[in-house]
Amino acid sequence: MTRYDPQEALSNLRHEFGEHGGVNPSIESSTTFTVIDPETMPEIFAGRLGPDDAHGGCYLYGRHFNPTVFVLGRQIAALDGAESAYCAASGLGAITAAILQCVEAGDHIVCATGIYGGTYALLHDYLPKRTGITTTFVDITDLDQVRSAITDRTKIVYAETLSNPTLQVADIPSLSEISKANGCSLIIDNTFAPCIVSPARLGADVTVHSLTKFISGGSDVIAGAVSGSTEFVQSLMDLKDGSLMLLGPTMDPSVAFQLILRVPHLPLRMKEHSRRAQHFAERLEALGLDVHYPGLASHPQHALLKRLSNEGYGAGGILALDVGDVHRAHALMDALQNKAHFGFVAVSLGYFDTLMSCSGSSTSSELSEKARARAGISPGLVRISIGYTGSLEQRWEQFEGMLRRQGFIR
Numbered sequence: 129m130t131r132y133d134p135q136e137a138l139s140n141l142r143h144e145f146g147e148h149g150g151v152n153p154s155i156e157s158s159t160t161f162t163v164i165d166p167e168t169m170p171e172i173f174a175g176r177l178g179p180d181d182a183h184g185g186c187y188l189y190g191r192h193f194n195p196t197v198f199v200l201g202r203q204i205a206a207l208d209g210a211e212s213a214y215c216a217a218s219g220l221g222a223i224t225a226a227i228l229q230c231v232e233a234g235d236h237i238v239c240a241t242g243i244y245g246g247t248y249a250l251l252h253d254y255l256p257k258r259t260g261i262t263t264t265f266v267d268i269t270d271l272d273q274v275r276s277a278i279t280d281r282t283k284i285v286y287a288e289t290l291s292n293p294t295l296q297v298a299d300i301p302s303l304s305e306i307s308k309a310n311g312c313s314l315i316i317d318n319t320f321a322p323c324i325v326s327p328a329r330l331g332a333d334v335t336v337h338s339l340t341k342f343i344s345g346g347s348d349v350i351a352g353a354v355s356g357s358t359e360f361v362q363s364l365m366d367l368k369d370g371s372l373m374l375l376g377p378t379m380d381p382s383v384a385f386q387l388i389l390r391v392p393h394l395p396l397r398m399k400e401h402s403r404r405a406q407h408f409a410e411r412l413e414a415l416g417l418d419v420h421y422p423g424l425a426s427h428p429q430h431a432l433l434k435r436l437s438n439e440g441y442g443a444g445g446i447l448a449l450d451v452g453d454v455h456r457a458h459a460l461m462d463a464l465q466n467k468a469h470f471g472f473v474a475v476s477l478g479y480f481d482t483l484m485s486c487s488g489s490s491t492s493s494e495l496s497e498k499a500r501a502r503a504g505i506s507p508g509l510v511r512i513s514i515g516y517t518g519s520l521e522q523r524w525e526q527f528e529g530m531l532r533r534q535g536f537i538r
């Protein structure tokens with residue numbers, strides 16, 4: 129595997145100037161586009177002309193490709209090391225469209241147990257009831273379990289690069305091999321690890337993102353994206369069979385514009401999230417606490433992540449601290465928010481400030497108690513998305529001081 133740096137890949141993209149030579153791209157708000165020659169229209173409908181340069185730079189209608197959203201798509205493709213990408217109104221909109229594009233009624237999916245609660249509800253409950261598409265959930269770190277769950281109806285192997293919230297690492301190259309040998313598509317949710325891992329470079333057929341998290345960084349917009357081969361991205365937009373086109377989770381061009389201005393500093397932000405999370409994880413572990421972080425040598429897939437990750441971006445901004453039970457978890461979060469002003473008790477992640485939630489009773493509550501136990505989500509697990517406001521030492525003093533005062537350490 130040759131070295132890949134998303135920061136370099138972003139800077140190699142062609143610069144999108146605004147309409148009047150502005151340094152930023154313009155926002156194309158039109159929902160419909162003219163053609164000079166009416167003969168062009170049927171060519172666009174047939175998919176022979178389209179938005180990329182090779183296909184004439186032709187646009188049709190706002191729920192189909194939009195030029196501003198297309199610029200953000202290029203940035204996402206560069207982060208993932210993919211040929212193409214396009215965006216959606218939410219992460220779950222992107223995930224649903226990507227999944228449905230790969231399956232037909234009655235098909236089967238093999239999926240990691242430790243996944244985002246919304247994706248779990250979609251695969252475990254919503255799709256079987258409405259489409260007959262069923263999913264077998266497996267321990268994604270056990271490749272034999274993955275292999276033996278595959279049937280002749282299996283079309284997708286689905287995992288998150290770093291699982292939510294237990295931070296297991298998916299062995300993307302091995303999963304890709306298994307998928308290819310069985311005629312399946314490997315779909316990877318890279319929401320927790322933008323810049324850190326570029327799944328397409330490691331053999332993922334399709335990468336999905338919630339842009340709502342690190343890529344936005346401001347906890348102010350809901351957005352998603354799908355990357356993959358140009359053929360796959362085009363198929364999502366097919367006028368008669370494209371899931372993004374027909375289900376309609378269309379990204380607003382003004383949202384795309386906001387995100388276009390944030391992606392260029394995402395590499396810097398990810399490095400700082402990771403640097404701080406690494407320090408905190410090491411210090412928490414040294415204090416004898418039960419901390420899960422893939423940047424720690426004690427993490428079961430520490431070496432794997434090192435092998436898969438792009439150099440210099442660390443192991444991510446999320447760590448999980450197991451404090452035993454839900455009451456202790458709530459007491460700690462209460463003290464950290466309301467006394468120490470260390471961060472906020474809130475779901476979501478990737479914000480510039482620190483966010484803390486007790487996964488078992490919040491974002492993973494879609495899972496049954498048994499499914500949570502299988503996914504390793506214990507009731508006292510506090511997921512912490514480490515922010516970069518304040519100084520590292522000031523934040524550590526708040527954190528450690530409160531752990532001491534609340535009796536978590538002596």
Ligand SMILES: *Cc1c(COP(=O)(O)O)cnc(C)c1O
Nearest residue numbers: 218219220244292319338340351
């Ligand atoms: C938040 C999240 C999603 C869903 O994204 P939305 O933008 O909220 O629709 C999917 N996967 C992961 C890993 C997430 O954290």
